[in-house]
Amino acid sequence: MYAALKSIGSYVPSRVLSNFDLEKMVDTNNEWIVKRTGIKERRIASEDEATSDLGYKAALKAIERADIDKNEIDLIICATISPDYLAMPSTACMISAKLGLKDVMAFDISAACTGFVYLIALAKSFIESNTKKNILIIGAEKLSSITDYTDRTTCILFGDGAGAAIISATEDKNEAIVDVMASADGNYGDLLITPGCGSKNPIRKENLEQNLQYMKMKGNEVFKVAVKTLTSDVVAILEKNSLTSKDVDVFIPHQANYRIIEAVRTKLDFPVEKTALSVEKYGNTSSASIPMAMNDLYESGQIKKGDLMLLDAFGGGFTWGSALVRFAGN
Numbered sequence: 001m002y003a004a005l006k007s008i009g010s011y012v013p014s015r016v017l018s019n020f021d022l023e024k025m026v027d028t029n030n031e032w033i034v035k036r037t038g039i040k041e042r043r044i045a046s047e048d049e050a051t052s053d054l055g056y057k058a059a060l061k062a063i064e065r066a067d068i069d070k071n072e073i074d075l076i077i078c079a080t081i082s083p084d085y086l087a088m089p090s091t092a093c094m095i096s097a098k099l100g101l102k103d104v105m106a107f108d109i110s111a112a113c114t115g116f117v118y119l120i121a122l123a124k125s126f127i128e129s130n131t132k133k134n135i136l137i138i139g140a141e142k143l144s145s146i147t148d149y150t151d152r153t154t155c156i157l158f159g160d161g162a163g164a165a166i167i168s169a170t171e172d173k174n175e176a177i178v179d180v181m182a183s184a185d186g187n188y189g190d191l192l193i194t195p196g197c198g199s200k201n202p203i204r205k206e207n208l209e210q211n212l213q214y215m216k217m218k219g220n221e222v223f224k225v226a227v228k229t230l231t232s233d234v235v236a237i238l239e240k241n242s243l244t245s246k247d248v249d250v251f252i253p254h255q256a257n258y259r260i261i262e263a264v265r266t267k268l269d270f271p272v273e274k275t276a277l278s279v280e281k282y283g284n285t286s287s288a289s290i291p292m293a294m295n296d297l298y299e300s301g302q303i304k305k306g307d308l309m310l311l312d313a314f315g316g317g318f319t320w321g322s323a324l325v326r327f328a329g330n
């Protein structure tokens, strides 16, 4: 059996937080944000929308487009760093309940912005080992719930949203996900971290007073490793599969910063028109960024059945990975 990506879907909350709104909240300005990041606006979920609500709505679209009955789904995996609940139940379980599924394996993974590439690696293994047949994978984030809106170095970057895909078993090798490479190095953990509310710095008054529950990032240091790793990721997976950038129809890098995407794209010789760029309107949505970008390209007709997509991700951990995925949907 081979694993095939049969559909893509996404959901973004309706509320827009623009750079001009942020100018009123912290000491920043539109010009700085656009020049340093390429971001113009991001979406923010409402108070009563949890991560699973975003993931559920993205999942509905992916299920409908895959043309399967939801009851055929035998595994749900959600990648998120902003789960509905800190420990349990998992966001994947909450999504399964919203879908009305009562007997399906469901769990979350935490791989930060590389979450969607890790999901593809997992789904591929479950299918190739003949364990599961129709897997719903979801990258969903309500990053506004772990963003410090008094910290100008991070609050300008992040947004909320979700993307989902159905990965199904197929006997047709032409539809198969070609390859996934994923890795991590925890020695870089401190550079991009949510230090509080876990077992290390539990939910206590003194930790909350220091805002440890929010994301902290040494942006400049992360930037350098991100460019280097996102580039070497692509070189490695193309070489391993005896391909060049010319064989790739669509390049979908993690949407963290326009300057990072541009540096990687030019080094690797991907034309602009083949490169996903949605950071401008959504900001960085961590595990949701790649499937949201893929969804927008699909909806605008820029991804068609049979196209070879190259996904490229990097995030907290550090985690990183790339995937060569043929679009097997309609």
Ligand code: UT7
Binding pocket: 027, 028, 029, 032, 033, 036, 037, 113, 152, 153, 156, 218, 219, 220, 221, 222, 223, 226, 256, 257, 260, 284, 286, 314, 315, 316
């Ligand atoms: O998704 C996971 C991976 N994440 C990333 O890949 C993010 C990687 N990092 C970045 O994208 C960039 O490092 C940032 C966009 C976060 C920052 O851009 P930068 O060009 O690295 O700026 P910087 O941190 O070196 O700061 C330059 C200056 C500083 O002032 P001084 O020291 O030069 O006077 C900052 O204090 O800009 C200042 N600054 C700001 N000014 C206006 C920092 N944030 C802001 C702000 N508005 N929001």
